[in-house]
Amino acid sequence: MERLRSIEELAALRDKIRASVDHSKPCVFICGGTGCKASGADKARDALVKVLEAKGLNDIKVKMTGCHGFCEKGALMIVEPYDIFYCHVQPEDMEEVVEKTIIGKGETVERLLYHDPVSGNIFTHVKDNPFYAKQQRTALANCGHVDAESVEDYIEKDGYAALAKALQMTPEEVIEEVLKSGLRGRGGAGFPTGKKWEAGRNAKGDGTGKKYMVCNGDEGDPGAFMDRSIMEGDPYKLIEGMALGAYSVGADEGYIYVRAEYPLAIKRLKIAIGHCLELGLLGDNILGTDFSFHLKIKEGAGAFVCGESTALTSSIEGYRGMPRIRPPQTTDAGLWEKPTVLNNVETFTSVPDIILRGSAWYASLGTEKSTGTKTFAISGKVNRIGLAEVPMGLTVKELIFDIAGGVPDGKEFKAVQMGGPSGGCLTKEHLDLPIDYESLTKAGAIMGSGGAVVVDEDTCMVDFARFFLDFTQRESCGKCIPCREGTKRMLEILNRICAGEGRDGDIELLEELGKMIISSSLCGLGKTAPNPVLSTIQHFRHEYEAHIYDKKCPAAACQPLLTFSIDQEKCKGCTKCVKKACPVGAIQGEAKKAHTIDDKRCVKCGACFDICPFDAVIKA
Amino acid sequence: MCECCGGHATKKDFPQVDAILAKFKGVKGSLMPILQAIQGEYGYLPEDVMSYVAEEMDIPLSRIYGVATFYAQFHLKPRGANIIRICLGTACHVKGAGKVLSAFEEKLGIKGGETTPDLKFTLEPIACLGACGLAPVVMVNEDTYGKMSAKKVTEVLNNY
Numbered sequence: 218m219e220r221l222r223s224i225e226e227l228a229a230l231r232d233k234i235r236a237s238v239d240h241s242k243p244c245v246f247i248c249g250g251t252g253c254k255a256s257g258a259d260k261a262r263d264a265l266v267k268v269l270e271a272k273g274l275n276d277i278k279v280k281m282t283g284c285h286g287f288c289e290k291g292a293l294m295i296v297e298p299y300d301i302f303y304c305h306v307q308p309e310d311m312e313e314v315v316e317k318t319i320i321g322k323g324e325t326v327e328r329l330l331y332h333d334p335v336s337g338n339i340f341t342h343v344k345d346n347p348f349y350a351k352q353q354r355t356a357l358a359n360c361g362h363v364d365a366e367s368v369e370d371y372i373e374k375d376g377y378a379a380l381a382k383a384l385q386m387t388p389e390e391v392i393e394e395v396l397k398s399g400l401r402g403r404g405g406a407g408f409p410t411g412k413k414w415e416a417g418r419n420a421k422g423d424g425t426g427k428k429y430m431v432c433n434g435d436e437g438d439p440g441a442f443m444d445r446s447i448m449e450g451d452p453y454k455l456i457e458g459m460a461l462g463a464y465s466v467g468a469d470e471g472y473i474y475v476r477a478e479y480p481l482a483i484k485r486l487k488i489a490i491g492h493c494l495e496l497g498l499l500g501d502n503i504l505g506t507d508f509s510f511h512l513k514i515k516e517g518a519g520a521f522v523c524g525e526s527t528a529l530t531s532s533i534e535g536y537r538g539m540p541r542i543r544p545p546q547t548t549d550a551g552l553w554e555k556p557t558v559l560n561n562v563e564t565f566t567s568v569p570d571i572i573l574r575g576s577a578w579y580a581s582l583g584t585e586k587s588t589g590t591k592t593f594a595i596s597g598k599v600n601r602i603g604l605a606e607v608p609m610g611l612t613v614k615e616l617i618f619d620i621a622g623g624v625p626d627g628k629e630f631k632a633v634q635m636g637g638p639s640g641g642c643l644t645k646e647h648l649d650l651p652i653d654y655e656s657l658t659k660a661g662a663i664m665g666s667g668g669a670v671v672v673d674e675d676t677c678m679v680d681f682a683r684f685f686l687d688f689t690q691r692e693s694c695g696k697c698i699p700c701r702e703g704t705k706r707m708l709e710i711l712n713r714i715c716a717g718e719g720r721d722g723d724i725e726l727l728e729e730l731g732k733m734i735i736s737s738s739l740c741g742l743g744k745t746a747p748n749p750v751l752s753t754i755q756h757f758r759h760e761y762e763a764h765i766y767d768k769k770c771p772a773a774a775c776q777p778l779l780t781f782s783i784d785q786e787k788c789k790g791c792t793k794c795v796k797k798a799c800p801v802g803a804i805q806g807e808a809k810k811a812h813t814i815d816d817k818r819c820v821k822c823g824a825c826f827d828i829c830p831f832d833a834v835i836k837a
Numbered sequence: 838m839c840e841c842c843g844g845h846a847t848k849k850d851f852p853q854v855d856a857i858l859a860k861f862k863g864v865k866g867s868l869m870p871i872l873q874a875i876q877g878e879y880g881y882l883p884e885d886v887m888s889y890v891a892e893e894m895d896i897p898l899s900r901i902y903g904v905a906t907f908y909a910q911f912h913l914k915p916r917g918a919n920i921i922r923i924c925l926g927t928a929c930h931v932k933g934a935g936k937v938l939s940a941f942e943e944k945l946g947i948k949g950g951e952t953t954p955d956l957k958f959t960l961e962p963i964a965c966l967g968a969c970g971l972a973p974v975v976m977v978n979e980d981t982y983g984k985m986s987a988k989k990v991t992e993v994l995n996n997y
Contacts, residue, residue, distance in 0.1 A: 252970045255981030288970025439926030439965035477873070477910050478966060480979075518869055519909030521964065535868035536900075537907040553865070596928035596969035603970055634927065670927045684930050688964060694907075 218368075220497040223505040224381045227372070234373045243277055243319050246295040246361060247306075250284030250449055251481055253291035257307065261292050264308030268315045277319060280370075283450015285361040286604035287348055288442075290331065295361065299323035300342045304331050334600050335622040348601045351620055353582065355590050356566045357443075357606045360450030365485050368492040371453035377498055379569035380460050384506050391465045392418060395568060397576035399588035404433055404524070404561030405639065405665050405741065407587075407654040410568075413558055416548040417466035420556035429557040430463040430471035430510075432565055433529055437476065437521035438637035439688060441668035443592040443604055444562035448475065448482035451566065452489035456499065456512065458565030461572060463510045466558050471512045472533055477519060486514055521692035525740045526551070526559045528694065539694045540740035561666070563592060583609030587653035591664070595621045597671040598628065607652075614648040617671055628673040632756070636665025638685040639745035641752030642678070661752040663745070677774035678757040679764055683711040685749035689742060700743030703734040707750060715775045719765030724754060773836050776821045780837055783825075785811040787833035794825035794834065851889055853878050858893055868896070868904055872911060881912040917952045917959035919997045922976040926965030933986070934973040938962060940987035941975075944994060958997070 221227050247253070247262045262281060269277050285293045290304035296318050303314070303326070310329060317324040331340045333347060340346045354360075363370035371377075383391045396411030417428065432455065436444040447455060459471055475483050490512055493499040501509045515533050522528045523538040530552045532538035551557025567589060571579045580588045587609040593616060596602050600622030607616065617623065617633060624630045632642040641662040643650065650656050654664050672681060690704040707730050710723050731747030738744045754761060763769045770778040783794075783804075790809040798804075803819040806812025814825070826834040857874045861867035871890065876882055882905050891898040905911040923938050938949055941960055945953055949962040968974045971983025975993065982993055 251981065252968050252983070255968060255971055255974075255983050288968065291970070436967065437964065440928050440969055441965075442967035442969055445967045476967075478963070515866075516870065516873060517908075518873065518911060520907060532869070533866055535866040535904070537903050539907075594969060596972060597931045602928075602972075637927065668927070670931065672931055676931055681931075684927065692964070 218492070218495045220495065221504055222497065224384065227377060227381055227504060231372050231375075231378070234369050238373060241298060243299070243322075244297045245277065245279045245319075246282045246297065247279065248283070248285045248291060248293040248361060249281035249365065250288065250291075250446060251479075252284065252288030253293055254481070256291035256305070258292035260308045261294070261306045261311065264311040265314070268311045269319075272315060272320070274315070274319065280364040281366070282363060283360040283365040284357075284446035284604065286357065286446065286606075287601065288604070289602040293361075294329075295343060296323075300344060301325055302331060302341070302343045302346060303329040305329065333622070334625065347622065348603065348605070348620060351607060351611070351615060352605050353590050353608050354606045355570055355582075356447065356454075356563055357450070357592060357604065358570075359454060360446055363451065365450050365452065366488050368453060368489070368496065368498075371451070375573060376453055377457055379572035380457050380464075380498070381504060383461050383464055383572050384504060384508060388418060388465045388467065391461060391572065394572055394576045395465070398571045398579040399576075399583075399586070400564065400567055400571060400579065401587065401654065402560060403563035403567070403591065403666070405636075405663070407664055410560060410564055413548060413560070414462060414465045416546070417468070417556055417558035420466075420549050422549070422556045423554065425555075426467070427470075427555045428466055428468040429552045429555055430459055430466065430468040431529070431533070431552065431557055431559045432459055432471070432473040433524060433526070433559055433561045434473050434475040434479075434482070435517045435523045435529060436479075436562070436666065437524050437692075438639070438666050438668050440596055440634070440637055440670045441594045441666045443594050443667055445479050445482055446592075446604055447562050447566050448473075448479065449485055452482075452486045453493070454566050454569055455486075455562055456489055456493055458568040459512065460499065460503070460510050461568050462558060462560065462565065464508050466556075468558065469509050469511065471510060472515045472552070473512065474515045474517055474523070474529055474533060477516045483514060483516060490514070520694070521688075522694045522740070522742050525742060528740070529559065530557060537694070539696045540742075542739065563667075584651065584653045586655060591652070591667055593652075593667045593669045595669045595671065597633075598624050598673040598676075599671045600625045609653045610651045612648065613643055613650050613652060616652065616669065617648075621671070624671065624673045628675065631672050631674050631676060632678065632681075634662075634670045634672070634681070634685075634749065635668070636663035636748075637668040637670075638689050639663060639741070639748060640665045640668070641748045642681075642756060644756045661748075661755055663748070675772055675774065677715075677770050677772040678753040678760050679711065679770075680715055680772075680774050682750045682753040683708065683715055686711060686746065689746040693742065693746070697737075697739035697743060699734045699737040700739065700746060703730055703738075704743070704746050706730060707734075707747065711750070714761065714764045715770075715777070717764070717768050717775075717777045719761075721765065723765055724758065724761050727751075728754060776823065779821050779823070780816065781814050781819055781821065781823070781825060782816075782835045782837075783812050783814055784833045784835055787831050788812055789831055789833070791830065793828050793830065798824040798828040800824065849885060849889065851886055854886055854889060854893075858890070868894070868901070869908075872901070872905060876911060880916050881914060884913070915952070915956060917956050919957060919978055920959050920961055920976075922961045922963045922966065923949070924964075924966040924968070924972070924974040924976075925962050926967075926969065926972075928969035929965075929973040932972040936987045937973050937975065937985045937990065940990040941994075944990055958994075 294303040400410045401407040528538040528540040592606040788811040952959040
């Protein structure tokens with residue numbers, strides 16, 4: 218590829234690429250995200266290419282794209298121009314796919330279509346699929362529709378047109394557009410992006426003029442994977458967003474800090490940076506202008522606290538990732554004490570469209586104070602697990618029931634944890650709540666990075682809160698005492714409650730400790746760590762009380778609080794539990810006679826419950 | 838020559854480490870990538886190598902130790918030839934990841950975070966692998982296994 222020396226040359230390259238692509242010809246997009254790769258996407262692609270070659274169909278393009286979002290159904294495949302969506306594709310299906318869908322011009326292979334467990338319907342097209350129907354994919358628009366390792370594909374889809382447009386505006390005008398769009402940080406707190414950029418632009422620093430642009434790709438929040446999908450599926454758009462930011466604030470150097478647990482994201486970002494350097498879309502004198510921007514990747518090494526901006530910058534500098542007191546804000550003194558603007562992946566990826574299509578267009582999406590779209594990672598006990606990008610203001614019900622298809626196996630929806638370990642849970646009473654920054658915060662949850670983990674009646678909320686606190690407690694960096702010691706004490710209390718040793722006053726103590734940790738911790742990790750506990754106490758206090766006072770776990774999930782017995786009617790006397798399951802010999806019984814469990818010897822391991830073929834073991 | 842041990846220890850040579858250090862010479866904030874590269878080479882961070890790095894980079898060994906113990910990725914003990922990473926993230930947790938971990942622990946006779954005596958497997962619980970659509974998820978080296986269950990554990994182990 219030849220270096221582009223001007224904005225006109227970029228436009229010419231785009232025209233050339235567009236002229237060479239014939240969209241009426243069949244093209245196969247196979248999802249190459251981590252989820253689908255784990256489900257065999259690479260093998261399916263290889264098999265497809267082989268079949269096409271054998272049939273002399275060498276002109277049919279097969280593209281490995283980023284995440285289509287519907288990870289549970291992987292490996293996924295879309296055949297254009299017919300908009301046919303196939304799930305769970307295997308290498309042995311490829312012969313038939315080529316015969317019917319490609320040679321047969323859009324005939325479908327029915328078993329590979331999406332069979333919806335909720336409605337019982339079969340869906341052929343992406344546009345009709347209930348998982349996609351209410352989505353509005355903007356940040357994720359290209360994920361699944363471009364080859365994630367092809368800069369030509371991105372340029373064809375208006376890639377770097379926003380950068381070209383911005384380079385003909387002043388940095389102040391670019392910031393003004395971002396401000397007017399209402400875009401707020403997608404990583405957690407929801408700080409207006411334009412304001413942050415303005416602060417970066419105005420920062421004096423040490424007078425050398427050196428500034429940094431940093432992307433936080435340290436997606437450590439368990440249950441969130443949208444940043445991973447963007448980095449894997451559309452790395453070029455992230456880079457363009459960062460270049461727009463760098464131009465606005467006057468930074469000439471930048472870092473993308475990526476979790477080491479995301480090897481595919483790192484690989485694709487490296488490829489994308491290489492292409493951009495070659496084309497002169499990164500490096501010195503971008504598109505022949507005075508603007509230069511050098512971008513590097515920094516691999517994290519597994520520390521949740523590095524999502525905090527001051528911890529992240531100290532990690533990039535090669536130190537322990539521990540936060541420091543602010544001010545000074547990182548926009549005044551961040552990386553190597555220079556003004557540093559830090560945004561998350563989804564935030565940067567939203568900017569190119571704002572510049573290209575205008576702030577008014579973006580502000581027209583979503584609600585007044587929470588504009589635009591937001592990506593949610595919906596997981597846990599739902600029928601359709603995956604990534605959904607929706608306009609802000611959609612209700613919780615629409616997200617969980619219309620898009621994710623509600624709770625499977627006839628179970629009841631109990632709660633959804635919004636915002637991961639820093640967030641809180643929403644319950645049935647919140648189903649009509651619009652999803653925006655203010656409404657979520659008011660209800661005791663947060664937008665966070667957009668994790669939405671749904672739980673059903675089988676999940677114990679005390680254990681659920683303990684799970685999150687166990688995570689934050691382990692990830693606490695140990696610098697400030699409220700977080701280091703406070704979360705530890707809270708965890709001890711929760712462990713005690715789940716073990717059936719809860720005491721009168723424990724709930725009040727948890728509330729007191731929680732409030733204290735929130736008000737006195739140094740950084741966002743500590744300030745939000747008690748949230749899951751406080752919000753479950755708020756909405757499920759009766760479950761805590763049942764554990765403490767009745768020594769019962771209403772969801773039958775906390776093992777020390779369970780009692781096992783055998784339904785004398787259902788038991789057929791097969792002796793499986795006696796001979797193969799019980800490790801302590803607590804079950805008595807002969808063949809063909811109903812068995813009994815000796816409660817004194819039972820260690821509540823649940824092995825009998827798991828092995829019984831007649832569902833005769835009662836867990837309560 | 839080091840005198841603290843009676844002059845027995847002589848300075849060792851680490852040509853692979855020299856190559857890594859040369860690659861990052863003059864790069865700002867390069868300690869983490871250097872440790873990552875060394876761990877890629879040795880599978881863990883051996884103490885004598887860390888002392889060598891401290892001397893070559895002219896930084897205190899305590900700082901290297903601080904960084905190496907802060908991040909979950911770094912290991913100071915040898916690790917198994919195969920790394921089994923068990924996701925205990927939220928989505929996996931509510932779908933029974935705990936039982937999968939117990940099954941691995943039982944099968945291998947080690948606890949999470951430990952390595953089998955024959956150095957074949959290391960069992961590593963992980964906060965989130967970001968593949969929540971496939972929960973519960975286990976990764977063995979670079980291979981991802983989705984929708985895991987306690988029953989599938991033997992089958993997975995037999996692949997290695």
